[in-house]
Amino acid sequence: MTEDARQAGHPEQSGRAGHSGQAARPTITDVARRAGVSKSLVSFALNDRPGVSAETRDRILAAARELGWTPSLRARSLSVDRSYALGLVIGRSVDVIAADPFFHAFIAGVESEFSTAGQVLVLTRATPGREEAATYRGLAADKRVDGVFLTDLRADDDRIRLVSELGLAAVTLGRPDIPSPFPSVSVDDGRGIRAAVDHLIALGHRRIAHVAGPSNMLHGRRRAEAFAAAARAGGVEPMAAVETDFSAVDGARATRELLALGTERPTAIVYSNDMMALAGLAVAQRAGLRVPLDLSITGFDNTELGEHTFPSITSVATDAAEWGARSARLLLAAIAEEPVGDIELAEPRLVIRESTAAAPAAPVAAAPPRT
Amino acid sequence: MTEDARQAGHPEQSGRAGHSGQAARPTITDVARRAGVSKSLVSFALNDRPGVSAETRDRILAAARELGWTPSLRARSLSVDRSYALGLVIGRSVDVIAADPFFHAFIAGVESEFSTAGQVLVLTRATPGREEAATYRGLAADKRVDGVFLTDLRADDDRIRLVSELGLAAVTLGRPDIPSPFPSVSVDDGRGIRAAVDHLIALGHRRIAHVAGPSNMLHGRRRAEAFAAAARAGGVEPMAAVETDFSAVDGARATRELLALGTERPTAIVYSNDMMALAGLAVAQRAGLRVPLDLSITGFDNTELGEHTFPSITSVATDAAEWGARSARLLLAAIAEEPVGDIELAEPRLVIRESTAAAPAAPVAAAPPRT
DNA sequence: CCGTGTCTCTAAACCGGTTTAGAAGGTGTG
DNA sequence: CACACCTTCTAAACCGGTTTAGAGACACGG
Numbered sequence: 095m096t097e098d099a100r101q102a103g104h105p106e107q108s109g110r111a112g113h114s115g116q117a118a119r120p121t122i123t124d125v126a127r128r129a130g131v132s133k134s135l136v137s138f139a140l141n142d143r144p145g146v147s148a149e150t151r152d153r154i155l156a157a158a159r160e161l162g163w164t165p166s167l168r169a170r171s172l173s174v175d176r177s178y179a180l181g182l183v184i185g186r187s188v189d190v191i192a193a194d195p196f197f198h199a200f201i202a203g204v205e206s207e208f209s210t211a212g213q214v215l216v217l218t219r220a221t222p223g224r225e226e227a228a229t230y231r232g233l234a235a236d237k238r239v240d241g242v243f244l245t246d247l248r249a250d251d252d253r254i255r256l257v258s259e260l261g262l263a264a265v266t267l268g269r270p271d272i273p274s275p276f277p278s279v280s281v282d283d284g285r286g287i288r289a290a291v292d293h294l295i296a297l298g299h300r301r302i303a304h305v306a307g308p309s310n311m312l313h314g315r316r317r318a319e320a321f322a323a324a325a326r327a328g329g330v331e332p333m334a335a336v337e338t339d340f341s342a343v344d345g346a347r348a349t350r351e352l353l354a355l356g357t358e359r360p361t362a363i364v365y366s367n368d369m370m371a372l373a374g375l376a377v378a379q380r381a382g383l384r385v386p387l388d389l390s391i392t393g394f395d396n397t398e399l400g401e402h403t404f405p406s407i408t409s410v411a412t413d414a415a416e417w418g419a420r421s422a423r424l425l426l427a428a429i430a431e432e433p434v435g436d437i438e439l440a441e442p443r444l445v446i447r448e449s450t451a452a453a454p455a456a457p458v459a460a461a462p463p464r465t
Numbered sequence: 466m467t468e469d470a471r472q473a474g475h476p477e478q479s480g481r482a483g484h485s486g487q488a489a490r491p492t493i494t495d496v497a498r499r500a501g502v503s504k505s506l507v508s509f510a511l512n513d514r515p516g517v518s519a520e521t522r523d524r525i526l527a528a529a530r531e532l533g534w535t536p537s538l539r540a541r542s543l544s545v546d547r548s549y550a551l552g553l554v555i556g557r558s559v560d561v562i563a564a565d566p567f568f569h570a571f572i573a574g575v576e577s578e579f580s581t582a583g584q585v586l587v588l589t590r591a592t593p594g595r596e597e598a599a600t601y602r603g604l605a606a607d608k609r610v611d612g613v614f615l616t617d618l619r620a621d622d623d624r625i626r627l628v629s630e631l632g633l634a635a636v637t638l639g640r641p642d643i644p645s646p647f648p649s650v651s652v653d654d655g656r657g658i659r660a661a662v663d664h665l666i667a668l669g670h671r672r673i674a675h676v677a678g679p680s681n682m683l684h685g686r687r688r689a690e691a692f693a694a695a696a697r698a699g700g701v702e703p704m705a706a707v708e709t710d711f712s713a714v715d716g717a718r719a720t721r722e723l724l725a726l727g728t729e730r731p732t733a734i735v736y737s738n739d740m741m742a743l744a745g746l747a748v749a750q751r752a753g754l755r756v757p758l759d760l761s762i763t764g765f766d767n768t769e770l771g772e773h774t775f776p777s778i779t780s781v782a783t784d785a786a787e788w789g790a791r792s793a794r795l796l797l798a799a800i801a802e803e804p805v806g807d808i809e810l811a812e813p814r815l816v817i818r819e820s821t822a823a824a825p826a827a828p829v830a831a832a833p834p835r836t
Numbered sequence: 837c838c839g840t841g842t843c844t845c846t847a848a849a850c851c852g853g854t855t856t857a858g859a860a861g862g863t864g865t866g
Numbered sequence: 867c868a869c870a871c872c873t874t875c876t877a878a879a880c881c882g883g884t885t886t887a888g889a890g891a892c893a894c895g896g
Contacts, residue, residue, distance in 0.1 A: 121852055132876045137854055147874060167607040168548075169852030172539045173881050179587075202590055214609055216550075217588040219573055236538040238585055342773045373773035380775045399770075402713045402744035404751045492882055503846045508884055518844060540882030543851050 120161040129157035140165060167212075180204070180425060181216045181239035181262075185226050185246055186340075194340070194369060195397050196414050203418020204243070207426065222248070227256055234260035240429045243267065243421055244276070247312040265425040267417065268312055269436070277428060279421045279437045283313055283394070284320030286410035286442030287364065290392040291324035293408070293444055294362045298453040299390060303360035304335040305348045305370055314340070317366050317394070333360055338370060345370025349377040353460040361389060361453045368393035368400045371407050375449065382461035386451035396445050405448030412442040491532040500528035511536060538583075551575070551796060552587045552610035552633075556597050556617055557711075565711070565740060566768050567785050574789020575614070578797065593619070598627055605631035612796045614638065615647070618683040636796040638788065639683055640807070648799060650792045650808045654684060654765075655691030657781035657813035658735065661763040662695035664779070664815060665733045669824040670761060674731035675706040676719040676741055685711070688737050688765070704731055709741060716741025720748040724831040732760060732824045739764035739771045742778050746820065753832035757822035767816050776819030783813040 126133045131154060139146050139154040146154075157163075171177060182204070184197060204215060216239050220229040230253065233239050241263030244253055247270055254274050257264050266278040294302055304321040307314025318335045325332035336351055338344035345365065353359050365371035371393030375385055383389045385405055393400055396411035420437055427434045497504045502525060510517045510525040517525075528534075542548060553575070555568060575586060587610050591600040601624065604610050612634030615624055618641055625645050628635050637649040665673055675692040678685025689706045696703035707722055709715035716736065724730050736742035742764030746756055754760045756776055764771055767782035791808055798805045 122854095123852080133853080134855080134877080135875060138875090141854085145874060150874080164606055166543075166852050167609070168539065168543045169881090170854075171881095172537075172543050172852080172883090173854045175881080177539075201588065205590055212603075212607070214587050214604075214607075215589070216585050217572065218586070219576055232583075233585075235535055236583070236585075238538070342769050346773050369770060372770060376773050376775035376777075398713050399740060399743060402717050402747050404747035406747075493884095494882080504883080505847080505885075506845060509845090512884085516844060521844080537882050540851090541884075543853090543882080544884045546851080 120163045122163070122165065124161055125154065125158045125163050128161060129154045175237075176429075177237055177240045178212060179214045179216050179239045180422065181218065181233050181242040182245070183218045183220055183226065183229050183233075183242065185220055185222045194367065194395070196395060199414035200245075200418040200421075203415035203420075204422040206415070206419050207422035213422075213426070226253070230256055230260060230262075234262050241265070241425045243425065247271075248310050249312060249315065251312075263425060263429045265421050265428065267421060268316075271312060277424055277434045277436055279417060279424055279439065281412050281417065281439040281442060283410070283412065283442055284316055284323075286394065286412065286444065287317050287320040288324035288327075289442070289444040290364050290394075290408070290410055291321060292328060293446065293450060294364070294390060294392070295325075295328040295330055297362075297390065297450060299360075299362040300330050300453065301333060301358075301360045302330060302362045302364060303333040303352050305345060305352075305363060305365045305374065306335040306337050307340045307366040309337055314366060321364055338366070340367055340370065342369050342373040345373040346377050349374035353378065353381050353383070356459045357456075359460060362450070363389065363391045365391060365393050368395045368397040368407060368409055371409070371449075372397075372400065372403060375403065375405075375407070378460070386449050388454055390450040390453070392444075392450060401447070408447045408450040409445050410442050411445050413440065416440070491534045493534070493536065495532055496525065496529045496534050499532060500525045546608075547800075548608055548611045549583060550585045550587050550610045551793065552589065552604050552613040553616070554589045554591055554597065554600050554604075554613065556591055556593045565738065565766070567766060570785035571616075571789040571792075574786035574791075575793040577786070577790050578793035584793075584797070597624070601627055601631060601633075605633050611800045612636070614792055614796065619681050620683060620686065622683075634796060634800045636792050636799065638792060639687075642683060648795055648805045648807055650788060650795055650810065652783050652788065652810040652813060654781070654783065654813055655687055655694075657765065657783065657815065658688050658691040659695040659698075660813070660815040661735050661765075661779070661781055662692060663699060664817065664821060665735070665761060665763070666696075666699040666701055668733075668761065668821060670733040671701050671824065672704060672729075672731045673701060673733045673735060674704040674723050676716060676723075676734060676736045676745065677706040677708050678711045678737040680708055685737060692735055709737070711738055711741065713740050713744040716744040717748050720745035724749065724752050724754070727830045728827075730831060733821070734760065734762045736762060736764050739766045739768040739778060739780055742780070742820075743768075743771065743774060746774065746776075746778070749831070757820050759825055761821040761824070763815075763821060772818070779818045779821040780816050781813050782816050784811065787811070 122133050122136050126136045129136065131150065135146060135150065136154050139151045167178065201215065208214065216233070218229050220226040230242070233242065239262070242257060244257065244264050244266045247266055247268050250272055251270055254270055254272060254276070258275050264276040266274060266276050268280045269278045291302065302325060304318060306318040309315050309318065321335065322332045336348040338348050348370070349363065352363060363374060365374060371391050374391055378385050378389050385391060391407065393407045393409035396409040400407035400409050417439060420439065424434055424437060493504050493507050497507045500507065502521065506517060506521065507525050510522045538549065553572070572586065579585065587604070589600050591597040601613070604613065610633070613628060615628065615635050615637045618637055618639050621643055622641055625641055625643060625647070629646050635647040637645060637647050639651045640649045662673065673696055675689060677689040680686050680689065692706065693703045707719040709719050719741070720734065723734060734745060736745055742762050745762055749756050749760050756762060762778065764778045764780035767780040771778035771780050788810060791810065795805055795808060
């Protein structure tokens with residue numbers, strides 16, 4: 095069957111559909127002719143601008159409907175100097191994004207705002223540095239997008255100046271630490287970390303460690319600071335935070351380091367994301383520790399998978415989809431040159447599951463790692 | 466600091482960069498004037514077509530360089546009827562994609578082919594059905610993309626006819642079960658499943674179950690068939706496959722069903738993806754089973770996280786990035802109307818880790834689930 | 837010396853919209 | 867009745883490229 099069809103219709107596959115008499119698509123001129131008016135008037139009617147009588151407008155719209163005409167995005171794009179597309183440049187290595195559900199939910203949120211607007215999302219991945227800058231330059235040079243989402247903000251982030259110089263609109267996820275011409279959408283993830291720390295302190299933990307994200311990323315740093323502040327506020331001296339790149343490998347390494355402290359080891363670890371919490375869980379179990387009896391852990395992001403581990407993971411939930419939706423709306427407003435301001439999302443909430451429990455009377459030292 | 470800057474420069478944030486004297490970007494006409502030739506000749510020189518003398522060409526290119534001119538993608542797009550963009554419509558629910566690293570690696574692979582070509586990826590998410598069809602129609606109506614990647618092929622997939630009717634070029638990931646005008650890039654994932662089954666049989670397992678993907682997805686179905694075939698080839702009667710939607714929740718549910726069989730339960734489970742394998746691992750542990758002593762499990766995809774669980778997961782590795790790169794190259798060739806043919810990727814390989822071991826002498830019944 | 841062919845180049849049309857300048861006709865006002 | 871003004875509409879320019887038709891110069895062969 096398949097072979098027949100192949101041989102019959104496509105001796106050489108072309109990847110393009112068969113020449114199935116694609117009726118030439120109507121243009122604005124066809125509509126004008128049919129409605130008996132000039133192209134300009136069709137344009138006016140379409141964009142409902144004043145200066146078109148009601149009955150003429152109806153006649154034009156009817157003609158357009160009959161012909162099944164839709165204005166060419168490309169032509170419109172050329173004349174009005176808009177792309178009707180937004181860009182997202184993900185600046186992490188593939189591995190690190192891989193298991194991070196944030197972007198999926200964020201993107202889904204962004205797109206939920208597009209259905210109405212005929213917009214589209216251009217996705218690019220680039221490792222920070224020259225490649226990243228080149229990517230933004232490319233998007234701007236080709237005018238591929240009208241605006242971009244700036245995620246994973248870094249300290250003194252050079253993208254802000256770059257994007258601004260390139261003349262692109264933008265929205266930052268989180269508030270930058272330098273002056274920025276762009277509006278921001280942020281969530282107080284410090285509150286989330288604090289909730290986790292408070293929860294642990296209430297459970298009697300006094301030796302609490304933090305496995306942090308990269309300190310050059312603002313949210314990584316902010317969470318680390320929030321961790322320290324929350325611990326002190328609870329009357330507990332925070333243990334030094336271990337820095338990671340957010341990946342599972344690095345989360346595992348950090349956990350091993352913390353457990354190597356023997357009886358000085360933490361009885362609870364606050365991870366800066368779920369992926370590392372999961373990897374840390376495995377390291378602890380491998381070292382013979384029972385979670386949560388001997389060690390409590392908390393994650394961040396509230397990944398679906400964190401609900402399906404044994405034990406399941408207590409985690410801080412932020413609404414990434416909502417974040418995406420609000421960011422998109424804000425960016426579109428900025429592009430339309432409407433007045434916009436910063437947005438603060440709802441507080442993250444702590445989802446308590448099985449990985450946290452009362453602190454052990456005396457910390458059990460971890461066993462030497464098993465193979 | 467930040468506040469000062471805000472108040473000073475941007476009493477009302479605009480999301481657009483400051484009016485920093487954006488020098489109007491040069492056009493082909495500017496270049497022509499500077500080189501003392503007509504626009505047409507600049508166009509010829511740029512696209513190096515015959516009929517331009519060597520010295521004139523040099524003069525034109527020099528002028529272009531001096532002015533920093535880059536042809537407008539939009540204008541070119543309008544006249545040559547090409548978008549220089551490819552589309553990917555992900556047709557799964559957010560949750561299901563969330564922890565699936567396939568798309569990340571695939572996208573990274575796709576983009577590795579773009580750096581040279583000035584192409585861009587338009588990403589869309591749509592749940593199969595009306596919304597999905599509307600998405601493809603939208604991309605085609607606006608001529609947003611020159612071609613699309615068809616992933617997660619379904620049985621009798623209506624997208625093939627749709628996309629073909631819309632006049633888009635396409636590449637299918639995997640060979641469809643119906644006649645298709647599009648070239649395909651596929652990997653023999655059946656071989657991967659077979660490797661897993663062979664491995665388990667060699668370890669002495671006789672009661673092996675399969676937690677399958679949706680049967681209406683071709684690869685889900687194909688893996689299930691390969692599972693049954695491999696088991697029989699190894700002289701083992703395969704247990705009935707449990708169908709899922711690829712999500713962690715569903716993987717957990719399937720595992721619970723299998724373990725509820727008591728002493729009739731499988732001693733090994735072959736999962737159709739890693740996420741379900743991880744969820745299944747947790748279910749087994751929660752039921753008091755030791756993995757791999759009492760139960761062996763294998764995954765599919767070789768997720769980074771599967772390496773960092775306890776025990777780590779034996780999994781089938783396919784090269785998603787390579788898949789993306791080859792697909793992109795093929796699609797671009799098809800769009801350029803070069804002759805193309807189907808591509809078969811390298812065989813997937815089984816990565817053996819800790820979650821598989823010799824079959825238990827007598828299967829231990831699972832304990833009633835603990836909370 | 838003339839017709840033909842080749843090479844280099846230009847003018848103008850074209851892709852399909854938007855936008856500006858202004859024409860034509862009707863109404864209101866002094 | 868003349869004038870201003872508003873409404874409705876059109877012609878033409880414009881966005882910034884590509885492509886076609888053909889002009890002009892030159893070499894070649896008969």
